[in-house]
Amino acid sequence: MTSSIADLRKSYGRAELNEDASHAAPLQQFDQWLQEAIHAEVPEPNAMTLATVGSDMRPSTRIVLIKGYDERGIVWYTNYDSRKGREIAGNPCAALQFHWVEMERMVRIEGAVEKVGAEESDAYFHSRPLDSRIGAWASPQSQVISGRSVLLAHAARYGAQFLLHPPRPAHWGGYRLRPDQWEFWQGRRSRLHDRLRYRLDAGEWVRERLAP
Known part of the structure; x- marks a missing residue:
């Protein structure tokens, strides 16, 4: 081998994220970043990592595609009898992560998961x-x-x-994660990245900066 994986490095510096320029509501900030990723034509801007935890306390992750988002939460569709479906049934707390490499950005979202209504699942299924x-x-x-x-x-x-x-099969439909925490990460030089977290406190979003 001519190079070591430990020597692989990238310097970040495409943009910045500060409190004055960010939205007060995390959904607006997410919408802005997602639309910018779409317009920049990054590969699969709608792809997100879904993390769940089973009854054996083993975490697992996989890539799913966002199919909707609004004030109620983030929606995707899948087989309810899959591993992720079984784990969500036993532990409805989950996490999502978007990673737009070309824009040096990540978004992390945490919250409780619930099934979407049958009519909503039917409508999306028949659009496929x-x-x-x-x-x-x-x-x-x-x-x-x-x-x-x-x-x-x-x-x-x-x-x-x-x-x-x-x-639509009875074992297939949508999930909605209702966020109680968001984090927006923007790569910066010298590994002094920008991290803004929004957490839900008594029904209001509190925005705060985290150390990288």
């Missing part, structure tokens, strides 16, 4: 491409299977059964 709707039926997510042929057989079976109109 047909193959994605069939895939929701075909994949026993997080279960051990003998090979890819199992998925293909399931997809063929449900495709033939439902044709162009698969209904």
Whole structure:
């Protein structure tokens, strides 16, 4: 090997984040940064890491895609019987993280998770491409299977059964994380990064700076 991973370094300095220029409400700050990431055409700006903890106290993470956000929280969709679904059922506290590498920015969000209403899940499910709707039926997510042929057989079976109109499976739908804490991270030079945290206190958002 000609180089060591310990020697890999990057100097940050594209932007800054200060209290005067940031929004008083974290949702507005998030909306601004997400829209800037979209307009900058960073790869998959809607991708976020979801962290959950199981009953055995082992944390697990995976990438999911944000599908909506408003004052109620952050929404994504998945299989309720997956590992993340089972862990959320046992421990509804979770964390999300966006990492827009090209913009030297991260957003961390923590809070309690709940299922979205059936009508909301139905509306999003029926907006998906047909193959994605069939895939929701075909994949026993997080279960051990003998090979890819199992998925293909399931997809063929449900495709033939439902044709162009698969209904939403009862085991598939949306989750909403209701934030009680946000953190916005902007990379800065000399590792003196900007970190602004918003935490919910008696129904009001308190904004404070954290040391990097």
